[in-house]
Amino acid sequence: MNIIRKSLLVTAAAATLGIAAMGSARADTFASAILDISNFRLLHGSGVAYAAGDFATLTGTNDAHATASLNGVFANGSDSLPILSGLQPDVPQQCVGAPCPPIGENNFTRFVVPPVPGTFGYADQRLQGSVITIGATPAGATAQTRAEAATTQNVQVASGNSDVGTSTTFAFTLGASDTMTISFDANPYSAAYVSPGSGPTANANARISWSINIVDLTTGTSIFTFSPDELNALTAVSRTDGADGLLEYNAAGQVFSFLATTPLLTAGTTYQITIQHNTLANALQQEVPEPATLAIVAAGLLSMSLVSRRRKT
Numbered sequence: 391m392n393i394i395r396k397s398l399l400v401t402a403a404a405a406t407l408g409i410a411a412m413g414s415a416r417a418d419t420f421a422s423a424i425l426d427i428s429n430f431r432l433l434h435g436s437g438v439a440y441a442a443g444d445f446a447t448l449t450g451t452n453d454a455h456a457t458a459s460l461n462g463v464f465a466n467g468s469d470s471l472p473i474l475s476g477l478q479p480d481v482p483q484q485c486v487g488a489p490c491p492p493i494g495e496n497n498f499t500r501f502v503v504p505p506v507p508g509t510f511g512y513a514d515q516r517l518q519g520s521v522i523t524i525g526a527t528p529a530g531a532t533a534q535t536r537a538e539a540a541t542t543q544n545v546q547v548a549s550g551n552s553d554v555g556t557s558t559t560f561a562f563t564l565g566a567s568d569t570m571t572i573s574f575d576a577n578p579y580s581a582a583y584v585s586p587g588s589g590p591t592a593n594a595n596a597r598i599s600w601s602i603n604i605v606d607l608t609t610g611t612s613i614f615t616f617s618p619d620e621l622n623a624l625t626a627v628s629r630t631d632g633a634d635g636l637l638e639y640n641a642a643g644q645v646f647s648f649l650a651t652t653p654l655l656t657a658g659t660t661y662q663i664t665i666q667h668n669t670l671a672n673a674l675q676q677e678v679p680e681p682a683t684l685a686i687v688a689a690g691l692l693s694m695s696l697v698s699r700r701r702k703t
Contacts, residue, residue: 420503420506423579430519434568440570450472465511467481480515490512498514504583507540510539556667580627592631596672597669601622604655
């Protein structure tokens with residue numbers, strides 16, 4: 391009789407756990423941020439692009455990085471090159487998860503979701519051209535970055551995050567006093583998706599950040615800052631189990647054109663200009679039993695407890 395009761399207990403436990411596994415809630419999550427800057431130039435007050443010869447001093451670097459991660463596993467890449475070298479950083483795509491990579495190198499075409507394209511953290515970057523005329527090469531820089539995080543596996547915890555950015559920093563002294571106009575076009579895109587019916591831990595968020603800042607190195611004060619909302623606050627999107635589905639920023643692919651002019655920059659004063667360009671994406675899911683499954687588990691555990699008590703009496 392004891393053998394029969396033990397068998398019933400084991401059978402009840404297996405059935406309860408099997409039903410619970412079938413009834414767990416699945417969450418697909420996805421986040422994407424892509425920023426494509428083109429024809430970026432620094433212009434004189436006359437509208438002519440600055441050239442290397444317009445500066446009494448000019449030193450600095452173009453820096454780039456790309457980071458992807460999934461469940462604590464990271465892939466990182468970086469590059470840094472002098473602005474007068476004629477070479478620009480192009481960090482190889484970074485990916486953790488599957489499929490890796492999900493697309494080809496330097497492909498900045500957006501994914502269409504759903505369906506979610508995999509379970510991975512992903513980042514890529516490319517910088518081409520220069521913001522000023524260097525030698526025979528005319529001014530006109532293109533800077534592209536993308537970051538994605540996607541989770542489709544129904545595992546206990548699946549998370550992905552990636553970030554990627556480009557930074558140009560250089561110190562300069564003008565040979566003659568003048569203003570400096572920043573001119574460029576931008577095509578930003580961000581998206582967040584959480585599948586309907588996801589558990590309470592499912593979320594996805596993405597955002598872009600872009601800014602330019604000029605500091606007077608003699609006084610240490612910022613004399614010019616430009617960070618348009620279209621490339622910053624407006625790009626932040628997020629979805630959760632309580633607000634599921636797909637949310638996109640600039641889904642139509644509008645290209646924004648920007649012009650911004652500094653105050654007069656005086657000859658002989660050393661300034662530092664910093665351009666920051668970043669895209670970030672994060673996604674998270676966690677397997678959570680549905681309410682009906684929790685009730686089944688509770689009932690199964692109760693029946694197991696009753697069998698155990700009867701066995702003792």
